Structures are given as structure tokens and as C-alpha cells.
Amino acid sequence: MYQRWRHHGRSFDLGRMTLRELLVAWGTHPAIHAYAVLAVLSGAWAVQRTLADGTPLWRLLLAVVLAEAAYPVVWYGLHRFVLHGRWLYRSRWTAALWKRVHFDHHQDPHRLDVLFGSPLNVIPTIVLLLCPVGWLVGGWAGAGAALCAGFLTTCAYELVHSMQHLNYKPRAAWLRRAKELHLAHHFHHEGGNYGITEFAVDRALGTFYAGVRDRPRSPHVFNLGYDRAEAERFPWVAELSGGPPRDRPPPARDRQAAPGPAE
Template identity: 60%
Template structure:
């Protein structure tokens, strides 16, 4: 089941898939299985480590609530200041990391295999955010484990919503349609804004929200994130790994084969 993600990942084209195909592919993705398995383990630790009495409920619950509330802010900060950073491609030590965690996704927004973050980077990030938060808010082991379990489950939700936003599909829900419009503007109009996935409240707070393409001029770097031909000649490592220069437009349907 996992072999096809290693050998045929490029064939998972959200621009051509149906919702049923997306659900099937999502359910088979190894990262989803890792997140769910981790959430189960963390949930068991939270339940086992909870103190006796009323605190048995409130301690892990505080970890859950804190994680749900902090996640939009954490995602915003990571997305804006790390994934869209201009420093990771400048070193051969971090070029491959930046290429994998976000550059490839902007170069081809329909590729499902690069839409998902690599668990080797996402899971440590989730734990670094949630464990201290849950430990302090819980407090203790039960709160930390509950926060970690929540972080892993919320990541599953984020990833599925993210897939829908790139799927050739129009959601019936007005909320989902609006989320999709805002996220696609980030990919196809101006990358310096609308960093949220399921919530754009933090974008509003930090002044990076824009409601339509008419609100801004189109960015020349929306597909290459600023890593243009000039930058690729100066810092060639991402271009070498990509097998060619960065693109300033999305692939045409005939090219996505």
C-alpha cells in the first residue's frame, strides 16, 4: 500500500482526482497512519497519566483546548516565517529541506505527494509545540500527552482540508468554498498573505489577509517563492535537486503526466 506513494507519488494529481479518489488516497497515506497511531498512543498515555478525581477529565481537556486554540497561530508562524523564508535555499545544508517542505508544493500545487509534510519534519514540530504547552496548561504528563494527541489529529484535519483546497472540486459548504478561495489566492495570486488553512483570523490580526485578487497586484513570485532564475544561479542547490530552473507558472494539464 505504501509502495505506490514512494514510486508513483506524482500520479496523485488533485487537479484530476474526484472526491472519492481523494478519500481513498488520503486513507492510504503513510503520514496519516503515523499521525493516527501517534494520537492513539498519546491518548492512552494521557488517560493513564491523568490524576485521580475530577482532574482526570480536566487535566487532559485543558491540553486539548490549548492545542486547538494555539494551532492556527503556530501554523501561521511556521508557514510565513519558515516555509516562505528566504534563507533555507541559500545553504546546501538546508536547500533540500526547503525544497521538500514547501517549494515543491508551490511549484506544482496539485501534487498530493508533496502537499503532505514529511513526517520526519512534521512530527517533531508538532511535539515541540504541543508537549510543553500541554505540560504547562494541563499541567503534567497527562496534559502534555493530550495536547500531542490533539496536535496529531488536528494535523490530519488540516491536511485533508488542504487537499480539498487543491482538488478539482467545488465544496457545497459556503465556509469550505471561502477557505478554498482564500488559499488558492495564496497559491495563484499573491503568496505573501492568506497563510491560514482552515482559519484566517491570524492573517487578519497580522495584516496579511486579503479577501480577493482585486485587493492586490499579482505577485511575480507566487510560484517560485522568490527563488527565481537569478537566485537559482547564485544558490543552485534547489535547482539542481529539481532537475531544472524554477518555474514562474503552474504546469499545464498536458505537462502534469
Template identity: 65%
Template sequence: MSAMYGPWRGGRSFDLGRMTLRELVVAYAAHPAIHLYAVLAVVSTVLAVLWGEGAGFRPLLAVLATALAYPLAWYLIHRFVLHSRFLYRSPLTAALWKRIHFDHHQDPHRLDVLFGAPVTTLPTILAILIPLGWFVGGGRAGAAAAVAAGLVITCIYEFCHCIQHLNFKPRSRLLRRMKELHLAHHFHHEGGNFGITSYLIDRGFGTYYAEARERPRSPHAFNLGYDRAEAERFPWVARLTGAPPRDRPARPGEKA
């Protein structure tokens, strides 16, 4: 067990800009969060089957509803929570915001901060999908089926997110396009292209942009608005980081 999780527990920082696809697959497959999601997905699936006797196809409707709702839920959380400014303005939530999104934008290639922390992802998944699955799927079997589907989709999202930051050009035209749009969000203008695997919600909310030239370069793509002036007013994130916020990528040899 210690050998399996050793690199992650040792605080190693994986640089997606220097990793191969094979190295990513190995690191991804060894991540404790992915193992946790997989185990819980299996448990939820078993419960859905055990509780689903006589429920017919309703638990499958919960799975379908989860797949349809997931892109919208991700968009709303990403845009209105992760990119909001109220979290860093309170000492009670500054550390949370730093971990779940600020660190990722400060250095988009760090694999160790790309993965969501289960302490935040799991409560969110359960809070959204248990009521949705219960309502659509006809009770506890539907709730379990929705949670199982949500955990599987989370694993897929996490891997796609990794690919988007990996120094690798996907063969799939669809994956290449997803990567281009996501990298524009990180390196050009953070106020758009909030999706990961789908940008239909961005189109619906008017935050989609197909080319960088469609928007001016944002000064906050790396600091999410938490610049040096904000750090002076709300110092908690900067204190945790140990350095002023950056407004550009780290140069070669520069401490992240």
C-alpha cells in the same frame, strides 16, 4: 502491507486537478503519514488517560489550548519559515525547503508533495505541544493530551488542504471560502492568506485579503522568490529539481 502502500512507495504522483473526491479519500486513507499520525494519536490518548488519574480536567484544558494555539503556530511557521528565503540560501537546508514547501508552490496540485514529511512535522509538533500541554495540563498527562489533539488536528488540516487543491467545489459555503482564500495565496499573491482552516491570524497580522483585486499579482507566487537569478546565486534547489524554477503553472503536457 505492500499492496496498501504500493502507490505511494512506487513514487506515483497524484494530480489533485484530475482526481475525484472519492479518489482523494482513498489516497488520503492509504497515506503512510496519516496512518502514523493516527497510531501516535491513539497511543498519546491512552497515555493521557493512564497518566491523568487525579488530574481532573486539566488534560482537557491542554486539548483546548492546542486547538487555540494551532492556527497561530501554523501561521508563524508558514509565513516566517516556509516562505522565508534563508533556507534555500544554504546547501544544508536547501533540500529541506524544496521538499517542505517549494515543490508544493511549483505544482500545487501534486498530492505527493502536499503532505508534510513526518521527519519534519513530528519534531515540530512535539517541540511545541509537549511544553504547552505540560504547562497547561499539569504535567505528562497534559503533554500527552496536547500531542494527541495536535496529531488529530494535523490530519484534519492535511485533508482540508487536499480539498483546497482538489478539482471539486465543496457544498459547504465555509469550505468554499477557505478554498478561495488559499488558492489566492497560491495563484495570485503568496504574501497573504497563510491560514488553512482559519484566517483570523491573517486578519490580526494584516496579511488577509478577501479578493484578488485587493493586491497586485505577485511574480513570486510559484517560485517564492527563488527565481532564475536566485537560482544562479544559490543553485542547490535547482540542481535537486533538475530544471530552472518556474514562475507560472505548468502547461498541459509540459513536464512538471
């Protein structure tokens, strides 16, 4: 089942995939399976510790609520200050990390294989940031409940994020609007609309924009500021990419044709 994801250079093209093909790809992706397994284990741990310690149910529910409230805030901070920061590509030791976690996604937003986050980065982040939140209100049972909520939310985020790049018009009005705002982040101005499913933090911190008329088009929307001049100064990402950074995604005819995972 995982063999389709192991081929180097394999790219499921969201511009060509159907919704059914995306759902199959999402449901068979090893990262999603890892998060689902960890959610089950975290939930089981929360139940076990609740029975052993007598933790009140309301504390577990509070841990889940706080984890869900913290998730978009954490995502915003990581997205804006780490993924869109210009410090990771300036070191040979972190250039490959930055390339994988976000640069490749902005260079070609249709590539599903680089849209999903790497579990090696996602899992430690969830554990380090959400586990203390749950522990503070519910002890180890609360920590397990917060982690369970975090991993399940990550599965949902990956699906919604993929749908936003799919050649598909969602039926739900809120999802259509979220898609419009996210695509503006990718194709108009990368310095705003950092959210995925909601944009309350963007509104609160002044990075929200409702449409393309609200901001001029950014010259760095596809390269995140890593242009040819930066590549000459800090060549490691360009070397890993096999060429200089692009100022626009490749045309559909130039992207590697790849049948969907349902085949």
C-alpha cells in the same frame, strides 16, 4: 498498500482526481497512518497518567483547547517565516529541506505527493511545540492530551488542504471560502492568506486579503522568490529540481499522468 507512494516521480494529480479518490489517497497515506497511531498512543498515555496521577479532567480539556488554539498560530508562524522565508534555500545544507517542505508545492500545487508534509518534519514540530503547552496546564497527562489533539488536527488539516487543491466545489460555505482564500495564496499573491482552515491570525497580523482585487498579482507566487537570478546565486534547489525554477505550474497535459490510488 504503501507501494503506490514509493514510486519515484509518482504524482497523484489533484486537478484530475475525484473526491472519492482523494479520500482513498488520504486514508491510505503512510503519514496519515503515522499521525493516527501517534494520536492513539498520546491519548492512551494521557488516560494512563490521569488515572495514575489523579489529574482533573478539566486540565486535560484545557490542554486540548490550548493546543487547538495554538495550532493555527504555530502554522501561521511556520508558514510565513520558515516556509516562505528565503534563508533555507541559501544554504546547501537546508536547500533540500526547503524544496521538499514547500517549494515543490508552490511550483505545482496540484501534486498530492508533495502536498502532504513529511512526518520527519511534522512530528518533531508537534511534539516540541504542543507538548509543553499541555504539560504546563496538566502535567504529563496534559502533554499527552495536547499531542493527541495536535496529531488529529494534522490529519484534518491535510485533508482540508488537499480538498482546497482538488477540482471540486465544497458544499459547506466556510470551506468554499477557505478554498478561495487559499487558492489566492497559490495563484495570485503568496504574501498573505497563510491560513488553511481559518484566517484569524492573518486578519490580526495584516496579511489577510479578501480577493484578487485587493492586491496586485505577485511575480513570485509560484517560485517564492527563488527565481532564475537567485538560482544562479544559490543553485542547490535548482540542481535538485533538475532545472531552473518555473514561473507558473506545468500545464495539465505536461504533468505526469497518474491514475488515482483507488485503481
